[in-house]
Amino acid sequence: MDEPKKTPFYDKHVALNGKIIDYHGWLLPVQFPQGLVEEVHDTRKRATIFDVSHMGEVTVEGKEAEAYLQKILTNDISKLKDGAIIYSPVCYPDGGVVDDILVYRINSEKYFLVVNAANADKDYKWFEENVFGDVRLQNRSADYAQIALQGPDSKEILQELTAADLDGMKFYRFQPDVSVAGVNSIVSRTGYTGEDGFEVYCKNDGASALWDAVWEAGQKKDLRPAGLGSRDVLRLEASLPLYGHELSKDLTPLQAGLDRFVALDKTVPFNGQEALQKQKQEGINRKLFGLEMLERGVPREGYPVKADQEEIGWVSSGSYSPTLDKFIAMAFLDPEVARQSEEVHVLIRTRSYRAKITKMPFYRRD
Amino acid sequence: MDYKVIDGLKYTRQHEWARQENGTAVVGLSDYAQHKLGEIVFVELPDVGAEVEAGKSAAVIESVKAVADLYAPLDGKVTEVNEALLDQPEVINQDPYGEGWVFKVEIKDASQLEALMDKPAYEEFIIKEEEEE
Numbered sequence: 267m268d269e270p271k272k273t274p275f276y277d278k279h280v281a282l283n284g285k286i287i288d289y290h291g292w293l294l295p296v297q298f299p300q301g302l303v304e305e306v307h308d309t310r311k312r313a314t315i316f317d318v319s320h321m322g323e324v325t326v327e328g329k330e331a332e333a334y335l336q337k338i339l340t341n342d343i344s345k346l347k348d349g350a351i352i353y354s355p356v357c358y359p360d361g362g363v364v365d366d367i368l369v370y371r372i373n374s375e376k377y378f379l380v381v382n383a384a385n386a387d388k389d390y391k392w393f394e395e396n397v398f399g400d401v402r403l404q405n406r407s408a409d410y411a412q413i414a415l416q417g418p419d420s421k422e423i424l425q426e427l428t429a430a431d432l433d434g435m436k437f438y439r440f441q442p443d444v445s446v447a448g449v450n451s452i453v454s455r456t457g458y459t460g461e462d463g464f465e466v467y468c469k470n471d472g473a474s475a476l477w478d479a480v481w482e483a484g485q486k487k488d489l490r491p492a493g494l495g496s497r498d499v500l501r502l503e504a505s506l507p508l509y510g511h512e513l514s515k516d517l518t519p520l521q522a523g524l525d526r527f528v529a530l531d532k533t534v535p536f537n538g539q540e541a542l543q544k545q546k547q548e549g550i551n552r553k554l555f556g557l558e559m560l561e562r563g564v565p566r567e568g569y570p571v572k573a574d575q576e577e578i579g580w581v582s583s584g585s586y587s588p589t590l591d592k593f594i595a596m597a598f599l600d601p602e603v604a605r606q607s608e609e610v611h612v613l614i615r616t617r618s619y620r621a622k623i624t625k626m627p628f629y630r631r632d
Numbered sequence: 633m634d635y636k637v638i639d640g641l642k643y644t645r646q647h648e649w650a651r652q653e654n655g656t657a658v659v660g661l662s663d664y665a666q667h668k669l670g671e672i673v674f675v676e677l678p679d680v681g682a683e684v685e686a687g688k689s690a691a692v693i694e695s696v697k698a699v700a701d702l703y704a705p706l707d708g709k710v711t712e713v714n715e716a717l718l719d720q721p722e723v724i725n726q727d728p729y730g731e732g733w734v735f736k737v738e739i740k741d742a743s744q745l746e747a748l749m750d751k752p753a754y755e756e757f758i759i760k761e762e763e764e765e
Contacts, residue, residue, distance in 0.1 A: 297670070301670055302670060302696050302697065303696065495697050499696065562674055562718065564673060564674050564694050564699075566699070586673040588696075593673075593674075615676070
């Protein structure tokens with residue numbers, strides 16, 4: 267194993283007494299002294315700052331950049347405008363998932379992709395293998411730092427530091443070449459928490475100044491740092507999938523309920539199209555459902571789910587939800603049985619705990 | 633020392649504490665352990681009457697992110713469990729040595745209790761453990 271890498275914000279986390287862990291080869295804070303539960307509340311009520319520099323960035327340039335992306339993405343980017351972002355799975359020909367990514371369109375011949383840290387190297391290799399025509403790829407993961415400013419106060423905090431019109435920036439829109447406290451950045455209205463918020467990318471050399479400026483501007487709003495632990499709970503409350511849990515090479519985006527990000531009828535063929543069309547026609551044996559525990563018990567990844575003693579699937583992500591004060595989970599279940607079941611059971615160690623199937627997202631902001 | 637260690641209690645290497653009380657031992661989780669676990673959201677208690685064995689899991693304590701076994705500090709029959717924890721597991725965080733007790737076990741062999749660490753020994757133990765982290 268290589269030595270775990272430090273992001274440009276590592277010293278900030280240490281100074282804030284963050285508990286550091288090795289996350290897919292990156293030294294990142296899992297939580298800060300206020301604790302995971304408080305971090306969740308802080309994010310929903312005010313604003314928090316996350317270091318998400320571990321995310322990978324890839325640029326795609328060239329005359330055939332759009333055609334190339336149409337081939338590797340399940341989503342359709344033909345209507346994507348400059349300055350807009352689209353979420354899309356990337357599939358293998360068998361419909362299994364390589365990764366789920368964000369695609370930023372700078373212009374028709376230049377795109378900026380954001381990929382999961384754990385998948386960054388694998389993705390880049392896959393992207394390269396699929397290249398055709400006038401397409402140039404660059405793996406920029408090592409060059410960019412990224413912060414996520416999340417929560418209802420995010421806009422006010424960030425607006426103090428930039429002339430860019432953040433009110434005019436809608437959800438899933440971005441601006442490249444924005445000065446944030448003098449640091450050249452890409453600013454997007456995106457996030458992984460289910461709250462309003464922004465993600466700011468800059469080159470490593472500007473990272474420290476960017477963090478300090480955001481931190482200082484945030485103090486009036488009692489901005490707090492937040493770590494990977496609360497990020498995972500926040501995304502679960504918002505029912506956002508996480509690769510390795512809801513998505514993998516053995517699970518398709520249709521199983522994960524991501525149908526609206528799979529343009530099955532896209533006129534240009536894409537990787538996985540036939541397999542996914544076939545799966546749609548033939549039916550799906552495991553599909554993602556939301557669970558809410560009816561008795562106290564923490565549903566965790568891998569726990570079996572049962573209906574009438576029969577095993578009907580497994581928990582892919584689960585936790586106590588501080589926002590809802592409930593125990594919630596996402597689970598891959600036999601859809602036919604699940605739809606008929608008023609109640610199911612989650613097997614926690616040796617005992618079965620009652621749960622009901624519930625709509626997702628568990629939490630949606632007003 | 634950032635963590636509270638109480639005089640008069642006995643401590644295990646897995647961070648349980650035990651307090652002698654009329655022929656039984658009251659068992660709980662140390663302040664150090666509850667700090668390390670974080671916000672506790674769920675407790676699985678042993679059955680009253682169950683036989684527990686020293687060093688074997690007797691209860692399960694879960695925080696948002698972690699599942700931890702609570703090991704019995706000594707052999708014996710469980711005489712009482714703290715059912716208040718089922719609805720308010722966070723009491724372990726708030727008062728680990730008091731209201732946050734987990735179960736009581738009859739003392740069969742007092743030497744098992746005697747062999748556990750006292751306050752100074754446990755303090756030294758957690759300082760070492762912190763250094764190793």
